Amino acid sequence: MTRPMVVRDPALPAAVTIYEVGPRDGLQNESAIVPLEVKTEFVERLVAAGLPIVEATSFVHPKWVPQLADAAELVARLPMDGAVPLPVLVPNERGLDRALESGVRHIAIFASATEAFALKNLNSTLDDQLAMFEPVVARARAAGVDVRAYVSMCFGDPWEGAVPVDQVVSVGRRLLDLGASQLSLGDTIGVGTAAHVQELVRRFEAAGTGTEWLAMHFHDTYGQALANAHAALQVGITTFDASAGGLGGCPYAESATGNLATEDLVWMLDGLGIEHGVDLSSLVETSVWMSRVLQKEPASAVVRALGA
């Protein structure tokens, strides 16, 4: 199998954590509804391929995300106490109740960096959004459950346009203050570019939030995801969200491309000699299998090139 020549950059981190979002963020944004058995095998294969953390599903109401209506059944089939954390998304306290009943040990909440998206997605203001998350985070932590906070629309917003960096920092820090252990800074519509990424990370650091609290979540809507990941590595980011095969469309733009593809990220990390623990061959096989299930060409360039 073709692989890149390794040329290290001593200024970059020696190792990174790939936070796999394919089963949740990927499948949530695919039009097909995947059977429970396939979802179970998908998560198991991702864990077997070496992904150190795999977001498994979402306890959002099935009315909004019918693709993940089987969240409780899926969680019941998966090793929630295993060595590899399998977080689930919870939208609110009702979702948290269901997640805790199911034995979930790691949750993620989904916040907005902008007023417009808070209104559109949660029908609330930014302040109300944070007030709504306060008991979710508190109760989760009281139950010994770890909480990750997605911050969406960190670079641009379909309604507001460019999003001020300071606003993202402010929302992010309020989520950490509530008790979140990590922020996933999302370029939900894919409009960000490399210097913007670096500026956002630096502004968090200037406000006292180091890179150990930050993950980056890029979408490839305008082809920028991997260039942005490289830029993020350069400012010390060591956790990257990615989706096997590039699963998942872009919910707020007319585009065939969604999440940064895990395989394309792995290729870059391999070339840079950065450790990640993922077996690229197994991952490509998994994405080829999933693309057949979905009857759809994989979005990942690496999967298209190596999976033929």
Add this chain to the structure above:
Amino acid sequence: MTRPMVVRDPALPAAVTIYEVGPRDGLQNESAIVPLEVKTEFVERLVAAGLPIVEATSFVHPKWVPQLADAAELVARLPMDGAVPLPVLVPNERGLDRALESGVRHIAIFASATEAFALKNLNSTLDDQLAMFEPVVARARAAGVDVRAYVSMCFGDPWEGAVPVDQVVSVGRRLLDLGASQLSLGDTIGVGTAAHVQELVRRFEAAGTGTEWLAMHFHDTYGQALANAHAALQVGITTFDASAGGLGGCPYAESATGNLATEDLVWMLDGLGIEHGVDLSSLVETSVWMSRVLQKEPASAVVRALGA
């Protein structure tokens, strides 16, 4: 039309030259044969969109590249003395004869960085390749014609694997010594990653060849093209080859992705506040039109997102 927020990086160049290769490298690697009228309009639209240089066609023998068999007719229809240079590829002295007869003012030659590809593509050794190009460059320059030299397989080679950086520098410098005015360093099979790109540029500089002599030519086979372009900007590269819509497959890998898409590069440059002179809307319209001619989805993420 959605556009990125501009965040400048003062360490990057203030302006770059996009060397458009769609009509030659793009169409040469598409299976469809495009009518002469469409090719003419394609070049004209690219010039109208602000591309500062457009490689128009190739005087390679039609037996090898039937897609560009109408090179002389195309050149006859185009303003070869206009403000925008329209280089053509010439493979050898016979190609040069035809190009000079047609009134071409700028040519490009296509060299290999590796013995294996020199053998495969030219049926020659590296030394013989350079001996073959010597009279091509000398006669072109004597006629007042500028010569660009492509160096292919600069990062990896399907037969040799990883290509030593020093070998690329050596071949490149010999081409400059012959009289080439610019090297286009090609990642023909798309295996390179960011630090490898920077290492190659630095090694050229250490050997006395500054970035003003270098252009980068990336392929997106493994999704790395734009990350590599960002890495190249960071070491001072100011000329980038790109193909409108991402036209052109990858000749030596099973992949749907070919050249770096001009639109995706323009998006990144716009976000970084780097001048390039190209009107993105006109370019997207041109690529949408060409994708309809070819009856094929554009490879460019930006064209898919904005051109719908």
